[in-house]
Amino acid sequence: MSQPNMVIGMHLGNGYGSQPGAWRMPWVDPRNYASFDAKVRHAQAAERGKLHFVFLPDGPGHVGDIENEAPHFNLDVMLTLAAVARGTGRIGLVATGSTTFNEPYNLARQFKALDIMSHGRAGWNAVTSSGEDVAANYGRRLPSSPERYGRAHEAIQLVQALWGSWGQDAWVHDQASGQFAKGKRIAPVNLGGKFVASRGPLYIPPSEQGQPVIFHAGGSPNALELAGRFASVVIGVAFTIDDARAQRAAFRDAAARAGRHPDEIKFVAGLMTTIAGDRRSALDRRIALTERTFPDRLAYLQQMLGVRLDPARLDQPLSPDQLAAARPSPRDPRSAHALNIAREGWSLRDILAHGVIDYHPVIVGPAVEAADHMQEWFESGAVDGFWVSPDIYDDGIDAFVDGVIPILQERGLFHEDYAGSTLRDHLGVPAQYGVDHRLR
Amino acid sequence: MSQPNMVIGMHLGNGYGSQPGAWRMPWVDPRNYASFDAKVRHAQAAERGKLHFVFLPDGPGHVGDIENEAPHFNLDVMLTLAAVARGTGRIGLVATGSTTFNEPYNLARQFKALDIMSHGRAGWNAVTSSGEDVAANYGRRLPSSPERYGRAHEAIQLVQALWGSWGQDAWVHDQASGQFAKGKRIAPVNLGGKFVASRGPLYIPPSEQGQPVIFHAGGSPNALELAGRFASVVIGVAFTIDDARAQRAAFRDAAARAGRHPDEIKFVAGLMTTIAGDRRSALDRRIALTERTFPDRLAYLQQMLGVRLDPARLDQPLSPDQLAAARPSPRDPRSAHALNIAREGWSLRDILAHGVIDYHPVIVGPAVEAADHMQEWFESGAVDGFWVSPDIYDDGIDAFVDGVIPILQERGLFHEDYAGSTLRDHLGVPAQYGVDHRLR
Incomplete structure (x- = not known):
């Protein structure tokens, strides 16, 4: 029998939970939005359940119905993950970083630093961002979709090249000889395209997993192509098994078209949970x-x-x-x-x-109902796993970890422990260092 | 007698120390460049000495003589300060952030998030950056000095406006009434200039100090004008008392020309130390x-x-x-x-x-020699304080904290403890929220 390989990530948003009313529940601290202690505690709960990763989406900058609801995102996804990196030891750390509203060099240095800090647990959800309100925070109009995806293709290649600009054996720090690094094994990237360019090299050595894992979220034809080339994990949305199966097949096809093995891309679908005894x-x-x-x-x-x-x-x-x-x-x-x-x-x-109107399928019931749903979707070939949004982080993560995870483990669907120490180990993502594809 | 008010910050660079050979010393762990544990430990040592702040300069992206020497900077100054924020309780956290190579909205969110995370201890060293090698990492040529400073003036005002886009009383998070925030007290900034623009609002409430403190490093006429308008602390370089006194007077004049009280700007000069018994x-x-x-x-x-x-x-x-x-x-x-x-x-x-050729005046000797130097400069009106670069962080911070600080305290020059809990408290920087000046 092969190893159980369902992938499970935990969505961590604003500190309260995925339901707008979470911040108002009497047992929830209404200051969690600004509490990094709370966010570390939530990630620790997910790690107790051996979940593969926490996933922190980002706007960047949508405020919403602030009179009644908390903004959906973290104050800053990278600083939150830095705190989580210091407070956890194994779980993967994945954040959204916009290719449209960041310089590739800044993305490269910050995700690579997180990767070093977490000893090889970082993942970058590389997305193009949307929304005129977001673009306005940067003093501009939103570029067209072809422009945004054109820049994204270049930016990801540039970031990967910068990540690999030190040879894997370059950092020797040999006190006796006085050689800090092998200068000949550290090379500029000198890449430039239509939208972005960078000379490099980056000044950061390899992490325990070499470099971060690429995620992508999105379902358009442009997203398919981008994910097919670069993503190891797709953060997906699907309401039915048939839809999920079709999406998963499309992403696998896209990976194959990009010259990769279809198993190199994993499709994980959103699932929202309200778990209680009955x-x-x-x-x-x-x-x-x-x-x-x-x-x-x-x-x-x-x-x-x-x-x-x-x-x-x-x-x-x-x-x-x-x-x-x-x-x-x-x-x-x-x-x-x-x-x-x-x-x-x-x-x-x-x-x-019952949550019949929400962003994802919703389980409202005992843990076994969530486990049944996950098993059915997984065994139907509809998904490689799930990213789970509990209603309230303060106790909803515990309810999932203590209720659902043991059932999945008992059924042989979910691992008993992490396979290794890095996010690539957890996900079975092949080793990679530098650019994985020809530049194009 | 008034309170002693010498300001002291600790320079934290690459994890080793300010001397290029630091990484090779047998008692130094040569992996400190990539060790966030080491950086937290160094900041904790500075906090034990009640130092006002740690200061993390940034390139961004200069690699240098990598064969023999470590790069001078942290892997990522913001992620390092996030780790330090989680590992310390009182010391101020100051990092360089380039106004040329960052979007103002990204600077605003990340420094404000650090300010929240540290409960009001963040400071932003707002600089324009220089060096064609740095610009090349962003795929461009370095803009001219007038352009860089033009953008910096706009960027700082934009960032300050975004920081203040929530009224100080806006975040009520009242579970009973269901009011999360006072929508009417959260307003877009809608600012645009020649170089940068943003609509806002930012989505982050005030910190315990309202918003971060502005620092500046630089000595050109352009730097004088920028610091005079915005900076509470100038990170300075001076080799003689006369030079320091003249620089300090020039910055105080610049503050006065910008309509501020001269005491609102503090000039701190660099000092390098190698402290030993004799x-x-x-x-x-x-x-x-x-x-x-x-x-x-x-x-x-x-x-x-x-x-x-x-x-x-x-x-x-x-x-x-x-x-x-x-x-x-x-x-x-x-x-x-x-x-x-x-x-x-x-x-x-x-x-x-003796360090007669180095980036700052150097003390090589017993602790009392450093204390004498600092007292003489301070009492001559040459400086408001110092930023100290120890030769080796692993033991040089301890040597300064355990040797020099007690002498300064005994002489009534340095505080016995922090005056409050925020960086503004430590420095006596006036409360500020939103833009402090008319936009111009």
């Missing part, structure tokens, strides 16, 4: 967390099901007539699941509490 | 550290003194004829001091070991 307790927890959104979401649920729903009757299930008339909207991939939940006879409030 | 031991330590450089430096010493010196006779002092013929070079402000040392009868080797 379904009712989990639903009540999620009602407390999300009730404020129910008026808006009920209006949207109407569109998903194609029937009128009465906001004054949240306690009632859909009537037999409503159920008979309901048709899942072809415009929202979550609609069929929402109708299935409605058919089980739950009240409108409980249908919404 | 002068002979200190000289021997420095010989071990720097002997490799002596052939080059002897050739340079000839020019400083205007006499021929024989590299085969390093054990000999200057002859009476040589001493009579020697004239301090007017082109090097260190020459008069070098001649004074020569007149004391030291051998050529020991003259060089």
Whole structure:
């Protein structure tokens, strides 16, 4: 029997959790947004569960409905990961870094320094960023998609080249001979393209894993091509097994087109969790967390099901007539699941509490339901794993780690311990140093 | 009697020390360049001495004589300070951030996040950077000095405005009412100039000190003007009391011209130390550290003194004829001091070991000599304090903290403890939030 190889990462956002109401729960410290102690504690909880990595997405700079909700992201993903690197020993550390709004040389030095600091646990989620509000923070309009992806292709190659600008054996620091490094094994990169350029070399020696692992998030044709060339892990979004399977196949094809083995790219899908001892307790927890959104979401649920729903009757299930008339909207991939939940006879409030309208599939129930979902998707070839967004970090990570992980381990789906000490070890990502592809 | 108010910062560079030979000393771990543990330990030693701040200069990207010497800077100054923030509780955390090679929005978010993380201990040494080799890392030529300073003036104002884009009372995180922040007290900055622009707002609330303290390093007329407007502390270089006094007066005048009180800008001069029980031991330590450089430096010493010196006779002092013929070079402000040392009868080797050719005045001797130097400069009105570069961090910081600091405290020159908890508290820098000046 081969080693269990489901990949699991933990999403760490603003310090509260993936649900907008998380910061208001009485057992949550409302200052977690600014607390690096909290963020380190959350990562330690994920590491206790032997999760492959924590993943910190970044805007950069979207503020949102600040009157009622916390911003979604960390104060600074790199400084947060620096704190996490100091407070953990094994778990991978992955952050989003925009290729559009950063200089490649600055990305190269900061991710490589994190890689050194964490003894080979860093990953870079290289994305192009979107949003005119984000671009405006940099005093500009958002470049077109071809421009952004054109720059991203160049930037990633430049960063990888800078990472590899010291030969792997270059740093000798031999006190006796006085040779600090082999100067001949440290070379400028002298790369320039249409969008970015750098001379180098970088001044940072190899880490325990050589250099960081590349991640990518995005589903457009441009994203497919970029991920196919460079990414070892794709941070994905899919609401059904069929959709996930198709996306995974597309990324594997893209890797093959780029001359790589399809197994070199792993597709992990988002999963949101509200874990409690039983379904009712989990639903009540999620009602407390999300009730404020129910008026808006009920209006949207109407569109998903194609029937009128009465906001004054949240306690009632859909009537037999409503159920008979309901048709899942072809415009929202979550609609069929929402109708299935409605058919089980739950009240409108409980249908919404099942998380039928959220950014990812949602498990609201006991740990075994999450494990079942993950097993089914994994064994269907729909995913290589998951990135998990708990509702509330302060206790939702523990609920996942203490409830779901042991079931997955018992079923032989998830490793009992880390395979090694670096993120490449954890993920089985091949060794790489310098640019992995011909420049093009 | 007023509070003693000499300001002292500790220079933390590459993990070894300010002398190129530091990494080779048998009691130094030659892997310190890549060791964040070492850097945290060094900062903790400085904090034990109640020093106001650690200062981490940055290139960014100069590699140097890598065959024989370590690069001068940290792998990444922000990630290093993040580690130091997690490992210390009081000492200020100051790093160089280039206004030329960073986006203002990225500078704003990262320094403000450090300020939050350290509970109000961050300082930004805002400099324009120089060197074609550095610019080449960013794929460009170095902009002209007027362009670089033009951008710096705008960038600092933009960063300060972004720092203050949340009202000081804006972050309420009131779980009962559900108000996360006062939306009306969070406003975009909408600033744009000739070189940089940003809409904002930043998404980060105030820190315990409101926002970071601005430092500047540089001595040109452009630097004077920039520091006069924005800097609370100037990281200076001066070889004589007269020169330091003139520089300090010029910075105070520049502050006054910018409409500030002259006391709002503090001039701290560099000081390098090799502290040992007696002068002979200190000289021997420095010989071990720097002997490799002596052939080059002897050739340079000839020019400083205007006499021929024989590299085969390093054990000999200057002859009476040589001493009579020697004239301090007017082109090097260190020459008069070098001649004074020569007149004391030291051998050529020991003259060089006194550090007569280095980046700052050098103390090679017992702790009391450093204290005397600092007292004399301070009481002459030449400086508001010092930034100290020990020869070797692993034991040179301890030698300074355990030897020099108690003498300064006994003499009433240096505080017995931190005045408060933030860098502004330590330095007596006035409260500030948002932009401190009219935009111009």
